[in-house]
Amino acid sequence: MASSQAKVVSTILEKHGYQLGRYLGKGAYAIVWEAYFKKWRTNVAVKVLLKERAEAEFLSKFLPREIQIWKSLKHPNLINFYQSIETTNRVYIMLELAPRGEVMDIIRMKxxxxxxxxxKWFEQLCQGMAYIHSKGVVHRDLKLENLLLDHNDNIKISDFGFCKYAAADINNFKQVQLSETYCGSYAYVPPEVLQGIPYNPFLSDVWSMGVILYTMRTGKLPFDDSNLRRLLKQMIKGPIFTQKHKAISIECKDLIHCILRGVSTRxxxxAIFDHPWMTHLVKNRPDYLQDMEVFYQPFNITKSSQRLMTVQHSNGHESFVKDIPIKSWG
Structure with missing residues (x-):
């Protein structure tokens, strides 16, 4: 960002008690800085959304929903939301700082x-996601880039841009709201999303967690997302372990297979918390898990409701996903 624009940001932050710090990174709509909050005497992350770069639907629908939901969530394994400030040209979102950065960067380096x-990290991811789901909220964009690390290398789930309420809370459960919107990254979404089938977003989040677990343990994604036809075939076949993965325990491999499977048996x-690989890790098992089972019921798609999905890319060409036949997972 040009120095003149940085000065504008710094001026706004100063009015609210923040001192602009170092540049951290940028995305399609936003630039992220570190800042010092004088009142709390602590450093925070400031995401500055540039309205002129953002789509109208993002500003009117997704951003308000993200802020509303994020403000309502408080858990040790979630990035805390502190404050939002809106001006004519920008939206400033103050968040908990995760100084150790992304888990994905650690895997790329080491x-x-x-x-x-x-x-440790997967158990913390499960704790955070159990809490999110217990509130009837789904994340819909879980990936290693959205798992950050605090000073003590503890997992902090971030980026709630695609989150939504998909059910009432567990005490007032009525019905899971199925999703039809494509959300997330190809490598992390389940096959039912790629097939364009109305899907249970709670089970979709669980699939993404399985991709994360496989990648943490092997250093590579389980499925090749460079070709969508091949990607879907690999997903249906399931994750593969070779001789070079012999150091991975049988229990860990089994849990991955239990997650990266069709919706009827996913x-x-x-069930993840009850798996043998998890039972020796978990110190504080959430007491509301049993009541949440209703969120993970598979949805039986009838033939009349099956359809093929066309993915529109930025270059205007349609993806060949529309030519892939839908397969039944039971």
Whole structure:
């Protein structure tokens, strides 16, 4: 960002008690800085959304929903939302700072995580997601880039841009609201999303968690997302482990297979916490897991409601996903 624009941002932050710090990165709509909050004497992350770069639907629908939901969530394994400030040209979102950065960057630099580190991080991911789901909220964009690390290398789930309420809370459960919108990254979404089938977003989040677990332990994504036809075929076949993965425990491999499977038999979060690989890791098992089982019921798609999805790319060409026949997962 030009120095003149940085001065504008700094001026706005100063009015609200923040001192602009170092530049952290940028996305399609936003630039992220570190800032010092004088009142709390602590550093925070400031996401500055540039309205002129953002789409109208994002500003009118997705951003208000993200802020509303994020403000309502408080958990040790979630990035905390502190404050939002809106001006004519920008929206400033103050968030908890995760100084150790993305888990994905750690894997890119060091390769696969050992079993102990993987267990710690995956258990923390499960704790955070169990809390989110217990509120009737789905994330819909889980990936290693959205898992950040605090000073003590603890997982912090971030980026709630695609989140939504998909059910009432567990005490007033009525019905899961199925999703039809494509959300997330190809490598992390389940096959039912690629097939254009109305899907249970709670089970979709669980699939993404399985992709994360595989990648943490192997250092590579389980499925090749460079070709959508091949991607879907690999998903249906399931994850593959070779001789070079012999250091991965049988229990860990089994849990991955139990998650990366069709919706009719895909594990719920309750089942994940009960799996042998998890039971020796979990110190504080959420007591509301049993009540959440209703969120993970598979949805039986009838032939009349099946359809093929066309993915429109930025270059204007349609993806060949529309030519892939829909397969039944039971």
């Amino acid at each position: 390769g696969a995580c050992d079993e102990k580190t993987t267990g 594990y719920s979060l309750h």
